[in-house]
Every structure is written in C-alpha cells, then in structure tokens.
Amino acid sequence: MNAIWLVALPLLGAFLLPIIYRRSTMLGYWTGPFILLVNLAIAFEIWRSITPEQGPHSIAMGGFKAPLGIVFYVDKLALLFIIMVVLGTLILWLGNKIGKIREETLLLLIVGGSCGLALSGDLFNIYVFYEIVAVASYGLAASRGTGAGYAASLRFLILSALGSSLLLLGIALIYAVTGTLNLSHLAELAPEHLNNTVGLVAFALMLIGLGVKAELFPINTWVPEVYATAPPRVSALLGGIISKLALLVILRFLVLIYADNTEAHLLLLNLGILGVISGELAALRATDLRQVLAYSSIAQLGLVAIAFAIPGPAGIMAGTALALHHAIVKPALFMFIEAWGGQLSRLAGAAKVSMLNSILFLVLTLSLVGIPPLPGFWAKLLLLKGALALENSWYIFAIAIVLIATVIETAYFIRIARLMFQHDKPEKPVSALESRELAPALALLGLLLFSALAVGPIGKSLTAVASEAADKNVYIEHTSPVFHESFKSSTKP
Amino acid sequence: MTIEETAWIYILSYSGALGLILLGIIGMVISRHLIRIILGLMLLEAGVNLFLITIGYRANGVAPILVDGQVPAAIMVDPIPQALVLTAIVIGVAVQALALALVVKTYKAYGTLDTQELAEKIAQESGTRIVDGIPVSLPVPATRQLVEEKSA
Numbered sequence: 001m002n003a004i005w006l007v008a009l010p011l012l013g014a015f016l017l018p019i020i021y022r023r024s025t026m027l028g029y030w031t032g033p034f035i036l037l038v039n040l041a042i043a044f045e046i047w048r049s050i051t052p053e054q055g056p057h058s059i060a061m062g063g064f065k066a067p068l069g070i071v072f073y074v075d076k077l078a079l080l081f082i083i084m085v086v087l088g089t090l091i092l093w094l095g096n097k098i099g100k101i102r103e104e105t106l107l108l109l110i111v112g113g114s115c116g117l118a119l120s121g122d123l124f125n126i127y128v129f130y131e132i133v134a135v136a137s138y139g140l141a142a143s144r145g146t147g148a149g150y151a152a153s154l155r156f157l158i159l160s161a162l163g164s165s166l167l168l169l170g171i172a173l174i175y176a177v178t179g180t181l182n183l184s185h186l187a188e189l190a191p192e193h194l195n196n197t198v199g200l201v202a203f204a205l206m207l208i209g210l211g212v213k214a215e216l217f218p219i220n221t222w223v224p225e226v227y228a229t230a231p232p233r234v235s236a237l238l239g240g241i242i243s244k245l246a247l248l249v250i251l252r253f254l255v256l257i258y259a260d261n262t263e264a265h266l267l268l269l270n271l272g273i274l275g276v277i278s279g280e281l282a283a284l285r286a287t288d289l290r291q292v293l294a295y296s297s298i299a300q301l302g303l304v305a306i307a308f309a310i311p312g313p314a315g316i317m318a319g320t321a322l323a324l325h326h327a328i329v330k331p332a333l334f335m336f337i338e339a340w341g342g343q344l345s346r347l348a349g350a351a352k353v354s355m356l357n358s359i360l361f362l363v364l365t366l367s368l369v370g371i372p373p374l375p376g377f378w379a380k381l382l383l384l385k386g387a388l389a390l391e392n393s394w395y396i397f398a399i400a401i402v403l404i405a406t407v408i409e410t411a412y413f414i415r416i417a418r419l420m421f422q423h424d425k426p427e428k429p430v431s432a433l434e435s436r437e438l439a440p441a442l443a444l445l446g447l448l449l450f451s452a453l454a455v456g457p458i459g460k461s462l463t464a465v466a467s468e469a470a471d472k473n474v475y476i477e478h479t480s481p482v483f484h485e486s487f488k489s490s491t492k493p
Numbered sequence: 494m495t496i497e498e499t500a501w502i503y504i505l506s507y508s509g510a511l512g513l514i515l516l517g518i519i520g521m522v523i524s525r526h527l528i529r530i531i532l533g534l535m536l537l538e539a540g541v542n543l544f545l546i547t548i549g550y551r552a553n554g555v556a557p558i559l560v561d562g563q564v565p566a567a568i569m570v571d572p573i574p575q576a577l578v579l580t581a582i583v584i585g586v587a588v589q590a591l592a593l594a595l596v597v598k599t600y601k602a603y604g605t606l607d608t609q610e611l612a613e614k615i616a617q618e619s620g621t622r623i624v625d626g627i628p629v630s631l632p633v634p635a636t637r638q639l640v641e642e643k644s645a
Contacts, residue, residue: 147602
C-alpha cells in the first residue's frame, strides 16, 4: 500500500463527513472510526513491508523527483508516530457522543495533518501540515462552546500563529542560504552552509514555531488554559498525542540538518530542562486536577525534548519510548477530569466512591512517575543511560534535574493518592467515572500493561527504529538517488 | 539598472521586511486590545512574506514564465518563494478569519476586548483568582490543611 493514503484518507473523510451525515446519522458516526481502522491497517501493512534488507522508502508526489518535487519519507520512526496518532484517536473515539459532526471532522483533519507532518520530507510541506494541525486544534479547543473556551482558544491561536510565522521565517532563512527545501538535499548541504550563526538562528526560529505545539518552555502558556476549558478528549489528544508530532519534526531537523551543530542540541536540551523544572514546580503548586495534569504534561514533554537533544540512536530511542509512554498514560489520565476536575480537595475519599477508578488512577500515575515494573520506568532509565553515556557536563546536569523533577512529581501524585485513599468521610464526594469515559481509560491501561509485559520485544524493535532514524545517510540514500551519488563521491576522499 | 541601483532594492526590501516583523511582534506584545493583537499578527505575516519574496528577487529579472516553450533570454526571478508566499497568504487569511470569528464569540460572551479585563472576568466565572497574572484556584490553603489534618 502507498503511504499517501495515510494522509489522503482522513482528509477525504473530513470533507465528506458532513455530506454523509446528511444522508444518515449512524452511517456518519461510523465513518470516522472506519477510516481510522483502515488507516491503522495500512500503517501496519507498510510497517511489515519495511524489512532490514529493503529499508525505508520514499514517495515522490506526482512523479516529480526530489529536490524539485515534494517527497514523503516512509521509515519506521514516522510509522510508529502515525500508529500512535491513529490508534490514540481511535481509542479516544470510544464512547464518543453521536452526532458531533464538527468535532469529528476536525479530528479527521488533525489525524491527516499529523500523518503528513510525520512523513513529509520537505520544509514548506511541513509548514503547511503544521498549519492544518494547528487550525484544526483551535477549533477543537473551542468545541465546548463556552465563553472561557473561546477565549482560551483565541489565546492559543494568537500564540500559535505567532509561532508559525516564526517557523516560516526560519524556513525562509534556510532557503535563502541553501536554495532548497528538500530535507535530504539540506542534509547534504548543511555541514557546509548551515553550521554557522545563520543556521542556528533559523533553528531557533523553527524551534519557537514548532515549540508552541510541543509545549516547550517559554511558549506553553496556552496549555493550562486550554486544558482547563476544552473537553477531556481534546485535552487528551492535544496534550498526549499531537504535541509529540511537533517534537518528531524537531528531531528530524536535528538529525538531518543540525547533526554536527552542538549548540542546536544544547538549545533544545536547555528548553527541555526549563520545561521540566517549570512544569513540575507549577504542578506541585496547582490545586486543580486539570492544572496538575496540564503542568505535568509540560514537564513530560520537556523530558522528551531532553531525550531528543541527546545525539545518536540512544537519544532517539529514549525520546520515542518516553513519547509513546506519555501518549498512553496522559490521555487516560485526562479521561478523569470530567468527573474529578476542580479542587483537589474534592478527591478526598474517592476510593470509597469507586475503588476501581482510584486504582486505575494510581497505576497510571505510578507509571508516569516511573515505578519499576511499569513501562514509565524503562523509558526514564533509557533517558538516564543515554545522557550518562555522553559524559558532557550539560547532560549530567540534565540528569540531575530529571531526578529532582521525578521526586517532585512523586510528591504531588502521592499527595493526591493520600487524599483519595486515606480519607474515609467524603464531605462532597466526587462521582465515579461514566462508562463512556472509563472505556478509553481502560483500553489505554490495557495497552500500558501489555507493553509492561512485552518490554523485551518492544525494546528490541525500538533499537532498530532508532538506529535507522539516527543515520542521515540512510535518509539521503532513500530519498534522492541523484544526490546520493554526489554525496558518496564528496565523502570518499 | 546598474548594480548600485539594484542594491538599494534589496536594502529597502530587507529592512522593510525586518521592520514589519519587529513592528508586528512589538504590537502583539504591548497591546492589550484583541483586535490590535491580531493587527500585529497581520503585520508580522506580511513581513515574513515580504522577506520570502525578497529572497527570490533577482536584479533585472523577468517573470519565470515559459513563452512558446522557450526560456526567456533574461535572468528569471526565483519562482519557488512566490509559490510559497501564495500559500502562506492563503493560510494567513484563513487563520485571521478564524481569529476574528473567535473574537466575536469572546466579545459576545464577556462584552470586552481588553485582555486583562477578559482574564479577570474568566477567573471570576471559574472561581479562581489572578495572582501575578496566573489564575490560581480558590482557596489555596484548603487542600494543604486537609492533607495536614489527615496526617495528624
């Protein structure tokens, strides 16, 4: 199967959905999950077709070869993130109310845009897909239809539009210096043309642009506001899943264009460290479950940023593991905020109301903190191992910060757990979760426990994915055969 | 045109782009009125577009159009930035329209376009208060007291 369908099907579905809904509501309701299921099947099929001998492949749009045409690069890392997005959206679809045409249209748009973001091998194409994802997420953020929701979405829009203008400026700078937008062509030209101040400025601009979605340190002020007002499913999707795609694009830039640029790596590392500290401290101070989860999501994405800032396969592996783990746990936790949101003190004695919900919450938070048998521990261990192997003082500092942050994280989650379990007379007891919110949470918990059992095989395949993605020569080789030749001849002497 | 004359085009155009970008960002940061913030955003986008167009400009260049399958004899300007700007303008218009629609909705809900008043009204509505510009849930010490009582 052609990887184009991964992008084309959800986009087509998004535009056809209102028409299908006019014919029949039930047919419309099942169109979205059906498209996502087909997408998932295609993604697995392509995943299976990428064998170690054959390696990744690329698709030239309309038959125009790189660097003039737009190229999609299909490798296991991109497919892994696509499977994460599609499967995550599918699980969040469980128990969705019938007849929400607008939300479903935007969800399909966001899935199509994210798949394009993961696959695209062209800078400007990345900008266009980023804007598709961004515009769809403004709509989703406001989809509750309250005044506060509109205001939060507007602030999100203003910040995000500022970011994407700066992203475009960074892309323009790169084009001005190199005269190309193709990532593999850039990978070849970068050591010569972009390993200087202009290249670093372009990277910083693009980092700010993509950082809005990736909840990086200075540009994440929209996070607590949007997650406090948006429906839980939207918070789960934006915070848990879509934010990782922006980090994937940053990783691609680092691997392909800024592989030799230490300053670029340190820039991302520092933003990650600041994100972890500020997120965890804010979560410690927050008194509202929604805010605790929002700030903790900022901190977790900071961890992923730290991991991606580690050069080489070890960093990619740790970052991917952290991203996937967070994409399972955080959406499940966001399912709780509809019933349990508001003051933390409301949670007193929640275990008496529903033991199942409390234990579910506890297991998810323990995995987030990183308690050994759960997958969160392995992800954090990979990060620590990767950073320690570098023997660079900045990375050692990052490890210290990560460990301190873990202590803070444990403190505030244990505080919530004590409220839930140690208090026996709830004054204003919270209600138990409705089944339509419990269903996605349980499905995600099942996925988490399954990955806890299958840590060995998952680790093995992640190693393969990371070593393939960390080699920029593989990328160049499989996207532009013409430049591949010139690259070989230029590196041989 | 001579080289000196075309150099001025570059200087003016690049400084114009840089000026628009800075003006846009400053406008977005210092104004409290939502419409002005969106106007700042428009200036910023215009600046970025002008920057892109200037990259593609070649002195004494002609439009990159093949006539009868013949490449024009003169230098052509770079067509790629023009294609990019066209896309960027369309995206920009769509985002601005969406922003204005959200402004209308926000104004209908709260009756103000001032960001500070808006933040206060939203905080009142959701039972939080603004401390140092950050919304904080009321009452702050309640949870801690509860926890301390439990542990005691």
